[in-house]
Amino acid sequence: MASLYLDEGAELAAVAAGDVVRLGGPEARHAVQVARVRLGERISIGDGRGTVVTGPVLESGQGELAIEVAELVREQPATPALVLVQALAKGDRDELAVQAATELGVDRIVPWAAARSVSRWEGAKAEKGRQRWATIAREASKQSIRAWVPEVAAATPTARLPELLAGTRLLVLEPTAERGLAQLELDERPLALLVGPEGGVATEELARLTAAGAEPVRLGPTVLRTSTAGPAAIALLSARLGRW
Amino acid sequence: MASLYLDEGAELAAVAAGDVVRLGGPEARHAVQVARVRLGERISIGDGRGTVVTGPVLESGQGELAIEVAELVREQPATPALVLVQALAKGDRDELAVQAATELGVDRIVPWAAARSVSRWEGAKAEKGRQRWATIAREASKQSIRAWVPEVAAATPTARLPELLAGTRLLVLEPTAERGLAQLELDERPLALLVGPEGGVATEELARLTAAGAEPVRLGPTVLRTSTAGPAAIALLSARLGRW
Structure with a gap:
């Protein structure tokens, strides 16, 4: 399963299950053009700040991707660090x-x-x-x-x-x-x-x-x-x- | 401290403290010409089969090295492997x-x-x-x-x-x-x-x-x-x- 990250600084903290998450920039372009992510395929998108969402690709094209959030995982930072x-x-x-x-x-x-x-x-x-x-x-x-x-x-x-x-x-x-x-x-x-x-x-x-x-x-x-x-x-x- | 190995197959199993160990081949050449090991310097020579000897360099030249065995360590293989x-x-x-x-x-x-x-x-x-x-x-x-x-x-x-x-x-x-x-x-x-x-x-x-x-x-x-x-x-x- 493909796994992508939002651009640095962007967060998924406010996202809920059922929402649609859009991804642009070089990550999305790479996913579409090189990894050839397809409509309907399940992929994961993380923000690197504790949240990973997983779901099917709804739109894909011209370096943009949108997925529906079917699964949402929020992790606390591990302790002790x-x-x-x-x-x-x-x-x-x-x-x-x-x-x-x-x-x-x-x-x-x-x-x-x-x-x-x-x-x-x-x-x-x-x-x-x-x-x-x-x-x-x-x-x-x-x-x-x-x-x-x-x-x-x-x-x-x-x-x-x-x-x-x-x-x-x-x-x-x-x-x-x-x-x-x-x-x-x-x-x-x-x-x-x-x-x-x-x-x-x-x-x-x-x-x-x-x-x-x-x-x-x-x-x-x-x-x-x-x-x-x-x-x-x-x-x-x-x-x-x-x-x- | 420089550390060398005998050529594959050669062993130090029969060596005792006070013996002189001679090393030739590419390892010795490298030690003499590149690492510039000097007379009197302490170096270690291992056979990769459990024995490491350490001592001062007695002779060094033309890609040959001789050391006096001042210290001798024999290790059993670790178990379980x-x-x-x-x-x-x-x-x-x-x-x-x-x-x-x-x-x-x-x-x-x-x-x-x-x-x-x-x-x-x-x-x-x-x-x-x-x-x-x-x-x-x-x-x-x-x-x-x-x-x-x-x-x-x-x-x-x-x-x-x-x-x-x-x-x-x-x-x-x-x-x-x-x-x-x-x-x-x-x-x-x-x-x-x-x-x-x-x-x-x-x-x-x-x-x-x-x-x-x-x-x-x-x-x-x-x-x-x-x-x-x-x-x-x-x-x-x-x-x-x-x-x-």
């Missing part, structure tokens, strides 16, 4: 992490300008980078038919993470940490997983983070790539928090 | 799964010629494909400094999986399954995770597998890409089996 603080990394390793973590259910993503991040988002690149990650998160949400698209924050340096994530328990993935994420006692606080770049978290950076209350934790006995660590941690925590 | 049966998939999605699952500790990998696998390994391509996955598993083991490199089987069609994996509990990842992997009761049997291609496991294929004793299980509430599902399942099971 899971945040991925992913260091900017070489190649597409950071983007792979964003994609997989979104499929696995992460709630919020913070691009982390870490001490050893080789890739830098500066000046005009900063907003472009954020938008690119937001698009990846949106596409991955669609692929996995998620009701909520994770929000992507602006790139944040180490010194500003504790303030940005006030009230959230900060866990720094660090292969040499004594405590394992699998054994960690969890409570009601939202959790943020900090995943360093390929070169790891720098010594002074780790000291600064722990001084601000962050806890170093290990994920298994091996050293993981930056694209593997975050998604694996999200999988483990989703199971431990009873989301799965 | 975790097997990833990964469907051949489009793009590099199957290879990404092999890479991440190896970092996370998978013990054996079976390339699965599934009903909906678009990619096919036939004729001369079959052994080439297997070798490519074996190389990816070896490189990923090195990256994560694993004592054991997972073995990669030949590509296997659905009908032959139950025989190949006799004595192993078969779990088919299927988004519509009622039982979740997170809730599954585990015992001493080795576990094989079957991950279908992008189009999923075909209906008749699933019926055939369940008739042979395989159990459909779900991983979370969303639909996952083939590159995400296997690594996430390995992470979850590693934690549940007390490996992490």
